[in-house]
Amino acid sequence: MTDATIVKVGMADLNVATGGAVLRTTGLGSCVGLTLHDPLRQAAGMVHIMLPSSDIALEGAINPAKYADTAVPELLERVLRLGADRRRLVAKLAGGAQMFTFAGASDSLRIGPRNAESVKRELQRLNIPLIAEDTGGHHGRTIELDSASGVLTIRSVQYGVKEI
Amino acid sequence: MELFERDLEFKMDVLREVGNIGAGHAATALSRLLDKPIDMAVPTVSFVPFELIADRVGGSEEVVVAVFLRVDGDAPGNMFFLMSRDQARRLLEGLAGIEPAESDAYSELELSALCEIGNILAGSYLSSLADLTRLSLTPSVPSVAVDMAGAILSHGLLQFGTMGDDALLIDTTFLQGRQEAKGHFFFIPDPESFEKLFVSLGVPLE
Numbered sequence: 001m002t003d004a005t006i007v008k009v010g011m012a013d014l015n016v017a018t019g020g021a022v023l024r025t026t027g028l029g030s031c032v033g034l035t036l037h038d039p040l041r042q043a044a045g046m047v048h049i050m051l052p053s054s055d056i057a058l059e060g061a062i063n064p065a066k067y068a069d070t071a072v073p074e075l076l077e078r079v080l081r082l083g084a085d086r087r088r089l090v091a092k093l094a095g096g097a098q099m100f101t102f103a104g105a106s107d108s109l110r111i112g113p114r115n116a117e118s119v120k121r122e123l124q125r126l127n128i129p130l131i132a133e134d135t136g137g138h139h140g141r142t143i144e145l146d147s148a149s150g151v152l153t154i155r156s157v158q159y160g161v162k163e164i
Numbered sequence: 165m166e167l168f169e170r171d172l173e174f175k176m177d178v179l180r181e182v183g184n185i186g187a188g189h190a191a192t193a194l195s196r197l198l199d200k201p202i203d204m205a206v207p208t209v210s211f212v213p214f215e216l217i218a219d220r221v222g223g224s225e226e227v228v229v230a231v232f233l234r235v236d237g238d239a240p241g242n243m244f245f246l247m248s249r250d251q252a253r254r255l256l257e258g259l260a261g262i263e264p265a266e267s268d269a270y271s272e273l274e275l276s277a278l279c280e281i282g283n284i285l286a287g288s289y290l291s292s293l294a295d296l297t298r299l300s301l302t303p304s305v306p307s308v309a310v311d312m313a314g315a316i317l318s319h320g321l322l323q324f325g326t327m328g329d330d331a332l333l334i335d336t337t338f339l340q341g342r343q344e345a346k347g348h349f350f351f352i353p354d355p356e357s358f359e360k361l362f363v364s365l366g367v368p369l370e
Contacts, residue, residue, distance in 0.1 A: 010215040011318065012329055027224035027314015030322070050214075050318070050325050058326045066325065099319045100232050100307040111322055140315025142225055157227050157311050 004146070009033075012066035014047035016078050020148040028095035028141045030112035032068070034119050035092045035143075036075055036128065037150040038084035044147035045079040047071045052111070052118035068118035076126060091128050092152045092164060093119060094143045096135040112136070132164040165327070167358055167369070175358075176209050178367055179334055183207030185296055186289035187336035187349050193288040194338065197281065198258045205337040213330045217317050220335055221246050221348055224314030229270075231282025232319065233306045235290060238299035239360045241353035242320035243289070245282040249310070251347055252278060254340070270310060279308040289349065297364040323354040332358070 007017045009025040017023050023046040025033050037044045047065050054067035064070040080086060096116035116135045123130050134141070134154050144153045155161050168175055184207055195202040218224040229252040231245040247255070256262040256274055259281065270278075283306045294301045309316055324331035331352055338347040353361065362369060 011314070012214060012325070027218060027312045027318065029311075029315030029318045031315075031318055051322065056326050059328050063329060066329075097315070099309055099311065099316055138309075140312035142312065 006144075009046045009048050011048050012050045012063055014045065014065040014071065014075050014078065016043070016045040016082050017147040018043045018082060020146070023145045023147065024143070026142045028143065029097055029099045030095075030115060032093060032095035032112075032115045032119055032135065033141070033143045034072065034075065035145045035152060036079050036084070036089050037092070037145065037147070038079065038088045039090070039150050040088055041082075041084050042148045043079055043082045043084040044145055044150065045075045045082070046143075046145055047075045049115055049119065052114040068115055068122060072119060072122035072126060076128070089128050090131045090150070091123050092145070092150075093130060093133040093135055094141055094152065094154050094164075097137050097139055097141070099138060099140070101138065134162070134164055165332070165355065165358070167362075171367075175362065175367060178362065178365055179209040179332075180207050182293060182296075182361065182365075183209060183334040183336050183349075183351065186293045186334075186351065187338075189288040189292040190285040190349060191338055193284055194281075197284065198255075198340075200258065200340065203339040205339065207334055207336040209332070209334050211330045212333045214318070214321050214325075215329075217321070217331065217333060218313040220333075220350075221313045221317075222248070224312060226313045227310065228313045228316065229278060229308070229310050230313075230316045231279055231286070231306050231308050232316070233282070233286045234304040235301055235353075236304060237294075237301045238364075239297070239301060239353055239357035241351060241357055242323070243286050243303070243352075244317065244320060244350040245285055245347065246313070246316075246350065247347040251340075252310075255281060275308050275310075279306045282306050282308065285349070289351070297361060299360060299364050317350070320350065320352045324352070327355050 005021040064074040096112040334351040
């Protein structure tokens with residue numbers, strides 16, 4: 001991942017890449033990063049999801065990348081438009097941590113696990129296999145997906161680098 | 165936000181004053197704890213896109229030490245006391261006489277000391293704010309994390325997340341003497357809290 005083009009994905013944002021470019025999102029806490037990849041077409045997409053469901057949205061025009069239930073279909077649409085074959089698509093998931101823990105934990109503290117659960121439900125509904133994940137825990141993650149190989153590299157302060 | 169469509173500048177000034185008073189008391193508390201002068205910059209109040217909030221403390225991947233408290237009561241919100249690892253180390257040395265190990269890992273005792281410092285500072289921030297507004301504001305039990313700034317701060321943006329893609333942040337910087345290292349006090353009231361803050365401070369909403 002030294003000289004590859006880096007395509008940045010911000011918070012509540014999504015992007016796609018092909019032919020060896022690397023998709024990258026930083027500082028996932030309770031947010032989850034979902035990637036879709038077609039190995040043959042070398043087409044990939046990544047979304048940085050913040051909240052589990054758009055039911056709680058109070059904004060007028062919602063940002064589909066922000067909510068799990070709208071982000072997954074939107075990302076699928078974008079990688080298909082890039083020429084990916086739906087039957088070859090595989091998903092990987094990272095993030096969904098609980099950054100702070102204390103007694104009397106309110107619902108907002110469980111937002112990480114709920115984000116991950118919600119994404120998995122959507123993947124199941126859309127029939128996209130989830131082949132690897134690194135979710136939960138209490139630490140932040142930065143992730144990079146190589147659009148050629150489909151390898152997802154995960155970096156964290158406590159656990160260093162790992163690939164899934 | 166609709167509430168800010170009129171008299172934006174004036175309302176921002178009021179919030180700046182909120183930050184000034186709250187952080188002023190917190191800085192005094194910190195200065196007493198350390199028995200050293202603590203300077204404070206004029207608070208900045210602004211709508212910051214989620215993506216850019218971590219830039220205030222060095223970027224999304226910058227490792228920071230953060231004490232987080234949820235504010236409950238009449239005007240709920242999220243509060244963070246953020247500092248660099250160097251600054252946390254200095255704070256531990258100066259305050260608790262703890263000689264931190266060279267490694268990046270913090271011991272149970274160090275984390276608990278940092279948590280308590282955050283607790284005292286947030287407590288003085290909130291109690292001065294409560295006196296000013298006559299609102300009830302109570303901090304939750306504090307929680308400390310050493311991790312990427314982006315991962316930590318996103319936790320404080322969830323309430324704004326349902327409203328749009330930016331949050332109203334009251335940011336005050338602490339400086340210790342001439343040292344470069346500094347601490348930040350972030351107060352992110354929930355979107356619903358602004359009306360209560362304004363009403364209690366006599367800001368006309370119509």
